Amino acid sequence: MFADLIYKLRHNESNWFDTFILGVIILSAILVGVETDKAMMITFHDPLHIANIVIHYIFVTEIVVKMYAFRDDLKVYFSDGWNLFDIFIVMLGFLPLLITHDEATYEAVLAARTLRIFRSLKSLRVLRLIGRFKQLRTIVETLLHSIPTLWQVFMLMGILYYSYAVIGVFLFNENDPQHFGSLTQAVLTLFQVMTGDGWSDLMKANMYDCIHPHPFLSPLYFCSFVLVGALIILNLFVGIIISEMDETRRRHLQEEMGEKMVNDSDDALLFRLQEYKQSFDKEMSTIIDELKRRKK
Numbered sequence: 001m002f003a004d005l006i007y008k009l010r011h012n013e014s015n016w017f018d019t020f021i022l023g024v025i026i027l028s029a030i031l032v033g034v035e036t037d038k039a040m041m042i043t044f045h046d047p048l049h050i051a052n053i054v055i056h057y058i059f060v061t062e063i064v065v066k067m068y069a070f071r072d073d074l075k076v077y078f079s080d081g082w083n084l085f086d087i088f089i090v091m092l093g094f095l096p097l098l099i100t101h102d103e104a105t106y107e108a109v110l111a112a113r114t115l116r117i118f119r120s121l122k123s124l125r126v127l128r129l130i131g132r133f134k135q136l137r138t139i140v141e142t143l144l145h146s147i148p149t150l151w152q153v154f155m156l157m158g159i160l161y162y163s164y165a166v167i168g169v170f171l172f173n174e175n176d177p178q179h180f181g182s183l184t185q186a187v188l189t190l191f192q193v194m195t196g197d198g199w200s201d202l203m204k205a206n207m208y209d210c211i212h213p214h215p216f217l218s219p220l221y222f223c224s225f226v227l228v229g230a231l232i233i234l235n236l237f238v239g240i241i242i243s244e245m246d247e248t249r250r251r252h253l254q255e256e257m258g259e260k261m262v263n264d265s266d267d268a269l270l271f272r273l274q275e276y277k278q279s280f281d282k283e284m285s286t287i288i289d290e291l292k293r294r295k296k
Contacts, residue, residue, distance in 0.1 A: 005065075024055055063086060066083065165183050
C-alpha cells in the first residue's frame with residue numbers, strides 16, 4: 001500500500017493521501033478564520049492550539065513523504081514552486097517555538113505582532129487548492145501568461161490616466177478640490193470614473209453651480225474618458241485574457257495527449273497510428289478525386 005502511494009505521488013496520480021491533505025488544508029484555513037474571533041479564541045484556546053500543532057506536523061509529514069517519493073531525484077521535487085511554498089509555510093510554523101514574549105517589553109510586543117503576521121500567512125496554504133482543480137489552474141496560468149501582453153495595455157492606460165489627470169487638475173481644481181485638488185486625487189477620481197461609480201454626478205458638478213462652469217468641456221472630458229478608458233481599454237483586457245485562455249487550454253490538451261501517449265502500451269500506440277493513417281488516406285483520396293474531377 002505504501003509503495004503504491006509513493007508511486008502515485010511520484011507520477012502525480014490521484015491518491016488518498018492528496019485527498020486527505022486537501023481536507024487538512026481546508027480545515028487549517030477554517031481554523032485560521034476562527035482565530036480572528038477573540039471570543040472563540042478565549043473559549044477554545046487549548047483545543048485550537050492543539051489542533052494547530054497537529055495540523056502543522058501533518059504538513060511536516062506530507063513534506064517528508066513527498067521528499068521520500070522523489071528521493072532518487074530531489075531536483076524534481078524542489079523544482080516545483082508549490083513544494084517550495086509548502087516548505088516555506090511549514091518553516092513559519094516553527095517560529096512560535098523560537099520567539100517568546102513573556103515579559104511586558106517593547107521587544108515582547110514586537111515579537112507578538114510578528115507572530116500574528118506569520119500566523120496570518122498560514123491562510124495562504126489555501127492557495128494550494130488552485131493546483132487541485134483544473135479549471136482554477138487554467139485561470140491562474142492564463143493570468144500569468146497574459147502579464148507580458150497586459151503590460152503594454154497598462155502602459156497605455158498609465159499614459160491615458162496621466163494625461164487626463166493633468167487636464168482635470170487644470171480644469172476642475174478650483175471647482176472640485178476634493179476630487180481634482182492634486183494629481184494623485186485626480187488619478188483616484190479617474191479610477192472611480194472608470195468603474196462607472198457616479199461619474200455623471202462629477203460631470204454635472206463641473207458644468208453648473210461652480211466657480212468656473214464648463215458646460216462644454218466637462219461633458220467632453222468625462223464622456224471621452226469613459227469611452228476610451230472604460231469601454232475600449234477594458235475590452236482590450238478581456239480580449240487578451242480570453243485569447244490567452246484559449247491558448248492555455250490548447251496547451252493543456254497537448255500535454256494530456258502527450259502524457260497519454262507516454263502511458264499507452266506499444267499495441268495501443270500502434271492502433272492509434274493505424275487510425276491516423278486510415279484517416280489521412282481517406283482525406284487524401286477525397287482530395288485526389290476532387291482534383292481529378294476539376295481537370296475533367
